[in-house]
Amino acid sequence: MSNFLVISVILVYLAVIFYVAYWAEKNAKSKWVNNPYVYTLSLAVYCTAWTYYGSVGLAATSGLKFLTIYLGPIIIIPTWIILMRKIIRISKGNKISSLADFISLRYGNDRFLGALVTVVCVLAIVPYISLQLKAISETYNVITNHTVISSSIIYDTTFYIAILLAIFAAFFGTQHTDATERHKGIITAVALESIIKLVFFLVIGIYVTFYLFNGPSDIYNQASLLPGFEEQQTINGIEGGFNWFFLSLLSMTAIMLLPRQFQVTVVENEREKYLKKVTWLFPLYLLLFNIFVIFIAWGGNVIFHNKQVDADLFTLMLPLNNGNEILALVVFLGGFSAAISMVVISTLALSTMLSNNLIIPYGFLKKYSKSESEENTGSIKKIRRVAIFSLIVLAYFFYRSFTLDRSLVSIGLISFVLIAQLAPAFFGGLIWRRGSSKGAIYGIIIGFFITVYTLVIPFSIDSQLITSSFVNEGILGLNFLKPYELFGLQLFEPVPHAFFWSLFFNIIVYAIYSVSVVGNYRERNFAEMFVDSTKYAALHEDAYVWKGEAYVKDLRKVLTRFLGENRTERALNLFYMKYNIDKNTQLADARLVNFSEKLLTGSIGSASSRILISSVVKEEEISLPEVLNILDETQKAKESNKELKERDKQKDEFLDTVAHELKTPITSIKALSEILLENDDVDNTTKNKFLSSILTESERISRLINNILDLEKLATGKEKLDLKLNFIESTIDKSINSVAQLALNKGIKINSVGNKNEEVLYDEDRIQQVLINLLSNAIKFSQENNGVVSVYTYVNQNKIEVSVEDNGGGIENDELISIFNKFYQSKNQTILKPVGSGLGLAISKQIIETHNGKIWAENIKPHGARLTFMLPLNIN
Amino acid sequence: MKKILIVDDEPNIVMSLEYIFSKENFEVFIARDGAEAIEIAELNMPDIILLDIMMPNVDGYQVLKFLKESHKLNDIKVIFLSAKNKVSDIELGLQLGADKYITKPFSTKKIVKEVQDLLK
Numbered sequence: 001m002s003n004f005l006v007i008s009v010i011l012v013y014l015a016v017i018f019y020v021a022y023w024a025e026k027n028a029k030s031k032w033v034n035n036p037y038v039y040t041l042s043l044a045v046y047c048t049a050w051t052y053y054g055s056v057g058l059a060a061t062s063g064l065k066f067l068t069i070y071l072g073p074i075i076i077i078p079t080w081i082i083l084m085r086k087i088i089r090i091s092k093g094n095k096i097s098s099l100a101d102f103i104s105l106r107y108g109n110d111r112f113l114g115a116l117v118t119v120v121c122v123l124a125i126v127p128y129i130s131l132q133l134k135a136i137s138e139t140y141n142v143i144t145n146h147t148v149i150s151s152s153i154i155y156d157t158t159f160y161i162a163i164l165l166a167i168f169a170a171f172f173g174t175q176h177t178d179a180t181e182r183h184k185g186i187i188t189a190v191a192l193e194s195i196i197k198l199v200f201f202l203v204i205g206i207y208v209t210f211y212l213f214n215g216p217s218d219i220y221n222q223a224s225l226l227p228g229f230e231e232q233q234t235i236n237g238i239e240g241g242f243n244w245f246f247l248s249l250l251s252m253t254a255i256m257l258l259p260r261q262f263q264v265t266v267v268e269n270e271r272e273k274y275l276k277k278v279t280w281l282f283p284l285y286l287l288l289f290n291i292f293v294i295f296i297a298w299g300g301n302v303i304f305h306n307k308q309v310d311a312d313l314f315t316l317m318l319p320l321n322n323g324n325e326i327l328a329l330v331v332f333l334g335g336f337s338a339a340i341s342m343v344v345i346s347t348l349a350l351s352t353m354l355s356n357n358l359i360i361p362y363g364f365l366k367k368y369s370k371s372e373s374e375e376n377t378g379s380i381k382k383i384r385r386v387a388i389f390s391l392i393v394l395a396y397f398f399y400r401s402f403t404l405d406r407s408l409v410s411i412g413l414i415s416f417v418l419i420a421q422l423a424p425a426f427f428g429g430l431i432w433r434r435g436s437s438k439g440a441i442y443g444i445i446i447g448f449f450i451t452v453y454t455l456v457i458p459f460s461i462d463s464q465l466i467t468s469s470f471v472n473e474g475i476l477g478l479n480f481l482k483p484y485e486l487f488g489l490q491l492f493e494p495v496p497h498a499f500f501w502s503l504f505f506n507i508i509v510y511a512i513y514s515v516s517v518v519g520n521y522r523e524r525n526f527a528e529m530f531v532d533s534t535k536y537a538a539l540h541e542d543a544y545v546w547k548g549e550a551y552v553k554d555l556r557k558v559l560t561r562f563l564g565e566n567r568t569e570r571a572l573n574l575f576y577m578k579y580n581i582d583k584n585t586q587l588a589d590a591r592l593v594n595f596s597e598k599l600l601t602g603s604i605g606s607a608s609s610r611i612l613i614s615s616v617v618k619e620e621e622i623s624l625p626e627v628l629n630i631l632d633e634t635q636k637a638k639e640s641n642k643e644l645k646e647r648d649k650q651k652d653e654f655l656d657t658v659a660h661e662l663k664t665p666i667t668s669i670k671a672l673s674e675i676l677l678e679n680d681d682v683d684n685t686t687k688n689k690f691l692s693s694i695l696t697e698s699e700r701i702s703r704l705i706n707n708i709l710d711l712e713k714l715a716t717g718k719e720k721l722d723l724k725l726n727f728i729e730s731t732i733d734k735s736i737n738s739v740a741q742l743a744l745n746k747g748i749k750i751n752s753v754g755n756k757n758e759e760v761l762y763d764e765d766r767i768q769q770v771l772i773n774l775l776s777n778a779i780k781f782s783q784e785n786n787g788v789v790s791v792y793t794y795v796n797q798n799k800i801e802v803s804v805e806d807n808g809g810g811i812e813n814d815e816l817i818s819i820f821n822k823f824y825q826s827k828n829q830t831i832l833k834p835v836g837s838g839l840g841l842a843i844s845k846q847i848i849e850t851h852n853g854k855i856w857a858e859n860i861k862p863h864g865a866r867l868t869f870m871l872p873l874n875i876n
Numbered sequence: 877m878k879k880i881l882i883v884d885d886e887p888n889i890v891m892s893l894e895y896i897f898s899k900e901n902f903e904v905f906i907a908r909d910g911a912e913a914i915e916i917a918e919l920n921m922p923d924i925i926l927l928d929i930m931m932p933n934v935d936g937y938q939v940l941k942f943l944k945e946s947h948k949l950n951d952i953k954v955i956f957l958s959a960k961n962k963v964s965d966i967e968l969g970l971q972l973g974a975d976k977y978i979t980k981p982f983s984t985k986k987i988v989k990e991v992q993d994l995l996k
Binding site: 659660664667668674675678697 | 980
């Protein structure tokens with residue numbers, strides 16, 4: 001195919017992608033941009049040119065092993081609903097804009113740690129970016145029939161493509177100074193590319209499987225005739241199993257810790273609930289992507305058997321070989337889109353890290369603390385743009401000089417192993433409070449050097465295709481230092497081997513340092529916030545302990561340098577409103593200090609933000625136990641505040657009801673006395689009736705007041721029980737006597753039965769009050785004339801139970817509990833209001849509970865209700 | 877002769893209202909809960925209803941709602957008579973379509989005047 005045609009197609013394609021990004025940036029609020037599908041698809045930046053070409057290459061030479069790269073993510077992603085939600089919450093709450101910032105903040109804004117993470121990421125990812133450029137360049141050469149790679153940059157199309165990508169990333173990636181702002185344009189473009197690469201890959205898969213061959217079984221039958229087929233397709237016993245296991249573990253860490261994945265999953269996350277879609281849609285995407293890999297690989301092996309064709313290029317060569325150039329172009333575009341998504345997101349993520357965690361904290365802080373806000377934001381953006389260009393140019397030269405002969409998969413896996421060195425610090429920091437910055441730093445360093453020793457160096461030597469004594473015999477001829485078989489471990493292939501040993505030492509160093517060195521208070525404060533994120537998220541700025549002296553004026557000045565007057569003003573106003581603080585306050589408290597730090601973190605990274613803020617505040621050292629104490633207290637204060645509010649609400653409701661209950665008799669009294677006062681002609685009978693009603697209503701008021709006071713005294717424990725040994729029989733008899741007249745009036749019989757000659761410790765007046773209340777209720781609800789009320793007593797070793805039964809209509813089942821509530825009036829009452837305050841049972845319940853007893857109601861057959869109270873014999 | 881329906885579950889309040897409106901030459905009907913109120917209203921078509929809110933079973937709000945939805949009864953004037961005296965309670969009562977809202981305890985003279993004003 002002609003150069004001109006392919007270049008035109010590339011340019012048209014890039015123009016479309018630029019336009020989509022531009023459109024999405026302009027329509028950032030549109031639902032086409034903000035939805036869980038775009039989010040999920042953007043995560044597919046995980047599938048790079050390596051997936052597109054390299055998986056096939058790996059499958060062609062080593063069978064199903066390529067699957068491990070996708071197995072890890074598929075296994076871990078369902079846990080994201082908890083795990084990733086926690087990470088996203090922490091990141092959003094603290095304005096974290098990159099992996100380096102996340103780790104650095106967790107370990108107390110450790111500047112060095114942030115820089116170290118950045119360096120590891122750059123060293124791991126730049127070769128990986130080269131890999132993408134290599135894929136673009138190689139496939140370009142294949143499709144345009146170039147056999148020799150031009151030695152001059154001027155004639156290398158890949159160079160120009162790289163520059164275009166840098167412009168794209170720099171333009172859409174640095175619209176805001178605050179790196180936590182989402183990059184809608186880039187993300188939407190990447191989501192679109194994710195669709196393109198998947199669809200195009202499926203197209204070629206179907207083409208190979210069903211057009212070049214007669215379906216999967218045909219390919220299998222033909223491929224299985226090739227030599228060595230059997231060994232390739234099996235896991236290979238226990239050794240192979242270990243390799244599989246560690247490779248899956250490796251890809252599990254990669255899906256979370258690769259800078260580009262952290263960028264799309266955490267920083268670009270618009271809503272937490274999008275994660276729900278991800279948990280099934282993303283694994284599905286990965287599965288779809290891998291369906292045809294093995295068939296393309298087998299097909300390639302069959303067709304190109306005994307021919308010198310790079311297995312990495314099977315995807316492209318199969319249609320070309322069959323003369324299908326258009327299809328080859330489609331394949332090329334799919335791979336191209338996979339490559340450029342990765343390049344753009346990776347450089348964006350790395351440039352944020354470079355600026356916020358390396359360049360600004362180590363180089364520009366002094367300058368920034370003196371100059372104006374426009375200068376500063378301009379300069380921050382400039383640093384990021386320069387970083388993006390440098391990264392891409394660096395990657396380009398790396399590809400030109402080193403990676404020309406290596407397979408796609410191997411370099412990708414080295415990147416994975418390097419990035420995996422961040423896993424102990426990252427995951428340890430999320431679940432282990434004691435994990436300390438020193439432990440993290442030394443762990444990462446040792447892990448890094450072991451990876452270099454066991455993987456990077458021997459791999460580079462291998463790539464020069466010279467047999468080396470270093471690889472075969474180890475250093476100084478010491479066999480146990482052989483890089484591929486460290487300490488004589490022969491179980492693994494090189495990558496899982498390096499992964500195993502580097503992580504092994506990394507974790508041990510991290511753990512030992514963390515256990516033996518006590519971290520500073522700040523570190524521990526953030527450790528609490530990260531590990532127990534749900535608990536502290538509710539505290540917001542209160543989750544941060546700080547003691548010292550700071551002035552609002554100074555903080556405001558620092559903020560203005562980076563945010564400008566308006567944004568600073570707006571942010572501070574919001575803050576004052578949130579905590580109900582007077583705007584003219586001069587002294588800043590811990591919350592404002594923390595709030596200011598967070599505000600700056602998005603723009604210049606957590607370490608720089610911490611340094612800048614502490615330059616204007618006077619901070620006192622706090623001891624570790626003090627930090628934990630204060631945190632604990634804030635937490636408790638918050639909780640008790642909630643309880644207080646709840647209690648206040650209940651009190652309000654109670655007062656409302658009391659007011660209502662008091663007003664009712666007063667209304668009668670007022671109306672009746674007004675009539676008597678203003679009408680001289682009221683006849684005597686009416687007058688008497690009115691006066692006696694006034695009397696009844698007055699008594700009702702005083703009874704109500706007494707009851708309320710009584711209840712209050714009991715509930716608050718102001719009144720102590722007068723506990724004495726009493727005979728329950730005598731108390732019951734006294735109570736029955738008090739209601740005898742009432743019962744007689746209604747023609748109701750009262751029985752008392754059961755074993756009751758027992759001496760029990762209780763307050764007799766109070767228990768009598770309860771009994772009288774239960775008895776009068778029973779009388780009130782018993783059948784008139786035929787009514788029977790029975791009292792039963794039951795005693796055993798631990799308790800005494802007294803029940804009062806009537807033969808009335810019983811209690812509605814849904815009211816059995818609520819009848820003990822204050823002012824609860826049963827629905828089942830006759831229309832005429834019963835004489836009562838509505839507090840009788842509430843008071844009885846309070847009395848019994850003060851005795852450590854229980855009171856309850858139930859219905860009995862055929863009809864009637866039974867109310868029982870239980871007193872423990874051992875009252876303490 | 878105008879007809880008035882008094883709805884309240886407090887016998888003594890009913891007694892006082894019954895006295896003053898009989899004296900003003902009203903034909904007085906009495907209901908002691910919401911269900912009874914609706915029954916009597918349909919039967920006797922009163923000109924005005926004095927309606928308590930907090931009553932067992934069917935409360936005053938429900939009665940008012942029933943009246944407003946009934947073709948036959950929606951012209952009857954309604955005065956809420958309640959001890960609930962928060963601004964929000966009063967607003968709610970008027971929003972539901974009551975013509976007046978009088979808080980308890982009330983003045984007998986004022987209540988007569990309000991009723992007469994409404995019936996003019």
